[in-house]
Amino acid sequence: xxxxxxxxxxxxxxxxxxxxxxxxxxxxxxxxxxxxxxxxxxxxxxxxxxxxxxxxxxxxxxxxxxxxxxxxxxxxxxxxxxxxxxxxxxxxxxxxxxxxxxxxxxxxxxxxxxxxxxxxxxxxxxxxxxxxxxxxxxxxxxxxxxxxxxxxxxxxxxxxxxxxxxxxxxxx
Amino acid sequence: xxxxxxxxxxxxxxxxxxxxxxxxxxxxxxxxxxxxxxxxxxxxxxxxxxxxxxxxxxxxxxxxxxxxxxxxxxxxxxxxxxxxxxxxxxxxxxxxxxxxxxxxxxxxxxxxxxxxxxxxxxxxxxxxxxxxxxxxxxxxxxxxxxxxxxxxxxxxxxxxxxxxxxxxxxxxxxxxxxxxxxxxxxxxxxxxxxxxxxxxxxxxxxxxxxxxxxxxxxxxxxxxxxxxxxxxxxxxxxxxxxxxxxxxxxxxxxxxxxxxxxxxxxxxxxxxxxxxxxxxxxxxxxxxxxxxxxxxxxxxxxxxxxxxxxxxxxxxxxxxxxxxxxxxxxxxxxxxxxxxxxxxxxxxxxxxxxxxxxxxxxxxxxxxxxxxxxxxxxxxxxxxxxxxxxxxxxxxxxxxxxxxxxxxxxxxxxxxxxxxxxxxxxxxxxxxxxxxxxxxxxxxxxxxxxxxxxxxxxxxxxxxxxxxxxxxxxxxxxxxxxxxxxxxxxxxxxxxxxxxxxxxxxxxxxxxxxxxxxxxxxxxxxxxxxxxxxxxxxxxxxxxxxxxxxxxxxxxxxxxxxxxxxxxxxxxxxxxxxxxxxxxxxxxxxxxxxxxxxxxxxxxxxxxxxxxxxxxxxxxxxxxxxxxxxxxxxxxxxxxxxxxxxxxxxxx
Numbered sequence: 001x002x003x004x005x006x007x008x009x010x011x012x013x014x015x016x017x018x019x020x021x022x023x024x025x026x027x028x029x030x031x032x033x034x035x036x037x038x039x040x041x042x043x044x045x046x047x048x049x050x051x052x053x054x055x056x057x058x059x060x061x062x063x064x065x066x067x068x069x070x071x072x073x074x075x076x077x078x079x080x081x082x083x084x085x086x087x088x089x090x091x092x093x094x095x096x097x098x099x100x101x102x103x104x105x106x107x108x109x110x111x112x113x114x115x116x117x118x119x120x121x122x123x124x125x126x127x128x129x130x131x132x133x134x135x136x137x138x139x140x141x142x143x144x145x146x147x148x149x150x151x152x153x154x155x156x157x158x159x160x161x162x163x164x165x166x167x168x169x170x171x172x
Numbered sequence: 173x174x175x176x177x178x179x180x181x182x183x184x185x186x187x188x189x190x191x192x193x194x195x196x197x198x199x200x201x202x203x204x205x206x207x208x209x210x211x212x213x214x215x216x217x218x219x220x221x222x223x224x225x226x227x228x229x230x231x232x233x234x235x236x237x238x239x240x241x242x243x244x245x246x247x248x249x250x251x252x253x254x255x256x257x258x259x260x261x262x263x264x265x266x267x268x269x270x271x272x273x274x275x276x277x278x279x280x281x282x283x284x285x286x287x288x289x290x291x292x293x294x295x296x297x298x299x300x301x302x303x304x305x306x307x308x309x310x311x312x313x314x315x316x317x318x319x320x321x322x323x324x325x326x327x328x329x330x331x332x333x334x335x336x337x338x339x340x341x342x343x344x345x346x347x348x349x350x351x352x353x354x355x356x357x358x359x360x361x362x363x364x365x366x367x368x369x370x371x372x373x374x375x376x377x378x379x380x381x382x383x384x385x386x387x388x389x390x391x392x393x394x395x396x397x398x399x400x401x402x403x404x405x406x407x408x409x410x411x412x413x414x415x416x417x418x419x420x421x422x423x424x425x426x427x428x429x430x431x432x433x434x435x436x437x438x439x440x441x442x443x444x445x446x447x448x449x450x451x452x453x454x455x456x457x458x459x460x461x462x463x464x465x466x467x468x469x470x471x472x473x474x475x476x477x478x479x480x481x482x483x484x485x486x487x488x489x490x491x492x493x494x495x496x497x498x499x500x501x502x503x504x505x506x507x508x509x510x511x512x513x514x515x516x517x518x519x520x521x522x523x524x525x526x527x528x529x530x531x532x533x534x535x536x537x538x539x540x541x542x543x544x545x546x547x548x549x550x551x552x553x554x555x556x557x558x559x560x561x562x563x564x565x566x567x568x569x570x571x572x573x574x575x576x577x578x579x580x581x582x583x584x585x586x587x588x589x590x591x592x593x594x595x596x597x598x599x600x601x602x603x604x605x606x607x608x609x610x611x612x613x614x615x616x617x618x619x620x621x622x623x624x625x626x627x628x629x630x631x632x633x634x635x636x637x638x639x640x641x642x643x644x645x646x647x648x649x650x651x652x653x654x655x656x657x658x659x660x661x662x663x664x665x666x667x668x669x670x671x672x673x674x675x676x677x678x679x680x681x682x683x684x685x686x687x688x689x690x691x692x693x694x695x696x697x698x699x700x701x702x703x704x705x706x707x708x709x710x711x712x713x714x715x716x717x718x719x720x721x722x723x724x725x726x727x728x729x730x731x732x733x734x735x736x737x738x739x740x741x742x743x744x745x746x747x748x749x750x751x752x753x754x755x756x757x758x759x760x761x762x763x764x765x766x767x768x769x770x771x772x773x774x775x776x777x778x779x780x781x782x783x784x785x786x787x788x789x790x791x792x793x794x795x796x797x798x799x800x801x802x803x804x805x806x807x808x809x810x811x812x813x814x815x816x817x818x819x820x821x822x823x824x
Contacts, residue, residue, distance in 0.1 A: 125418020
């Protein structure tokens with residue numbers, strides 16, 4: 001483990017209550033990602049130290065799960081629901097429209113300026129508002145937006161791309 | 173068989189007999205509080221508070237109602253309950269008057285909030301007559317009982333597991349106790365019911381696992397009880413990953429104490445002191461609610477050390493998942509709890525021999541555990557009154573797709589799917605007209621796709637799905653209307669199982685990759701004659717995977733080849749009457765005079781509209797077929813099938 005810095009100490013304080021071999025690693029990764037927004041290399045090293053594992057093992061474990069990120073999230077993340085009820089209502093059209101609007105090639109990418117990103121989301125059973133997306137800003141909000149069409153999703157994404165506030169986008 | 177009532181007291185230690193006394197004290201306090209909840213001193217508005225209600229803006233409604241109450245100074249309380257089941261009318265509120273009348277209304281819009289307040293003050297049906305869904309509690313009046321609502325016509329007269337949904341506050345331990353929670357626990361501890369008796373009564377009740385495999389729960393618990401060593405674990409699989417199924421979410425958000433008590437009883441009946449609830453990350457509200465309920469239970473000596481004052485101990489923890497579907501497979505789940513990749517392993521050894529931290533463990537679904545307390549509270553005989561011979565009792569099902577009323581119901585096994593579709597209001601098209609059923613999806617991505625004509629023969633029972641090479645699965649059923657091609661769903665599920673393969677077996681990660689490629693190629697218009705035999709090869713190959721993820725992953729594609737052969741072959745030939753497969757249609761402007769065309773041209777995310785007002789054309793080479801321009805100008809732009817004759821299969 002390299003020398004302690006201010007940021008490693010901060011990570012240590014986030015995970016201080018978690019113990020090795022106690023089923024705590026998932027929770028530790030969640031806690032760090034919640035605070036920092038993503039799992040940096042440094043964070044993985046500190047976590048590995050705490051859990052008495054190799055950094056590669058921790059990364060290997062974390063990268064197995066879709067929810068952990070290893071790069072900072074976009075300012076606004078659009079989580080696109082991939083469920084069947086959305087699929088029968090042109091959700092693939094909505095996905096392709098959003099990606100095309102942001103000029104992205106595939107899911108998981110974000111715009112070059114880090115303003116908007118699109119990630120894949122899983123059905124959570126609010127299928128009455130299908131097709132839907134969740135608009136998220138890290139630690140600020142996670143808002144479900146439903147009954148979309150491709151045209152509505154393009155307007156939504158264009159507004160978010162131009163930096164509009166989420167309240168204005170949804171009310172306007 | 174045995175009910176806990178009929179168990180005679182054996183020799184009791186003092187601590188144990190005090191359990192009954194301690195429970196009675198808790199129960200007395202709870203009953204007093206609950207009495208005022210049912211007959212409040214002043215009217216109360218209960219706002220439905222669950223994931224679905226929140227997605228429909230119930231938090232906004234609550235805020236507006238609170239503002240109006242604060243402004244007017246009206247004597248009205250605000251409470252929270254879980255939604256009743258009809259998610260299409262969310263957000264709902266229910267009003268409880270001092271005389272005990274409780275009526276459910278929805279959908280409530282911000283504009284109608286002042287009417288809600290007026291209704292609360294002036295009495296039932298004075299201002300909100302058009303939004304009445306039904307009466308939940310109180311003396312029968314002019315308003316129909318919620319039980320007579322067509323949506324609930326397939327449910328039994330009295331709900332069992334969901335009996336308190338929409339009535340109690342899920343965050344209140346007192347409400348849970350007042351409606352019977354922990355009664356069975358108190359009897360087991362207080363009367364020193366032998367461990368085996370609990371398991372025997374579950375076997376007698378015919379309770380089977382609700383996760384899809386339908387293994388008898390009591391038998392499974394016997395394995396754990398008989399396992400070596402003293403350290404055993406009880407694990408709850410709450411990683412409900414099937415898209416289109418949200419049964420566990422409803423149970424955890426609506427009846428968290430049923431789950432907790434079920435696991436506690438499992439602990440008592442198998443000699444386990446620790447329990448884990450592996451809960452998926454996509455259910456943050458359920459995580460918060462279950463954690464809160466656990467804390468409440470600990471604070472009241474219902475969990476932790478010295479349960480109800482006895483020498484018994486049971487600790488429960490929530491493990492938050494991180495978005496891996498394959499962790500719903502029990503060995504994957506166990507390995508995920510142990511700080512590692514959630515990769516399933518070969519069985520045997522089964523979890524009852526080698527589970528969490530290499531110690532014997534029992535893994536059950538949320539609903540399985542949650543059903544246990546009520547079986548012990550009533551009797552095994554009572555439980556068997558509903559359901560069929562092979563599958564007793566009820567379970568919660570969630571229904572979604574192209575239906576009028578999306579929601580969940582608690583249904584006895586054996587209910588006909590045809591009737592259920594009727595109670596959901598039938599199929600509707602995206603424009604809101606009555607449509608026709610095309611396919612039924614059950615059991616999630618590892619489940620089945622059934623043809624529309626199967627509906628007459630399907631009942632909610634595993635055996636009824638068997639002849640269609642299908643499974644009923646874990647409770648999520650999606651009805652799909654005409655207007656969507658079956659391959660759209662195949663793409664969804666192929667992609668899903670490919671992404672979620674853990675990667676251990678080459679058959680699974682390679683086979684599913686190949687399957688997805690083939691499906692995508694057909695959709696983009698490049699179908700080949702040997703695709704069907706190749707898909708069959710992939711299917712055969714996947715059977716050699718180690719876990720059910722690989723073995724079941726080609727099921728939906730196999731169902732397509734079995735039940736939707738004509739649609740499949742048409743698509744291979746480049747013909748798709750639904751015009752939903754991206755490679756089989758073009759866009760065509762049919763009315764240049766439509767004033768909406770200019771807006772349609774600007775909405776195009778790829779800028780593929782060429783020309784000017786009155787003379788637009790679409791460059792199809794860059795079109796992503798998102799359909800946005802049709803959303804804007806539906807009368808001016810339409811899809812046109814690419815000219816290929818149906819069912820002439822090209823060679824190569």
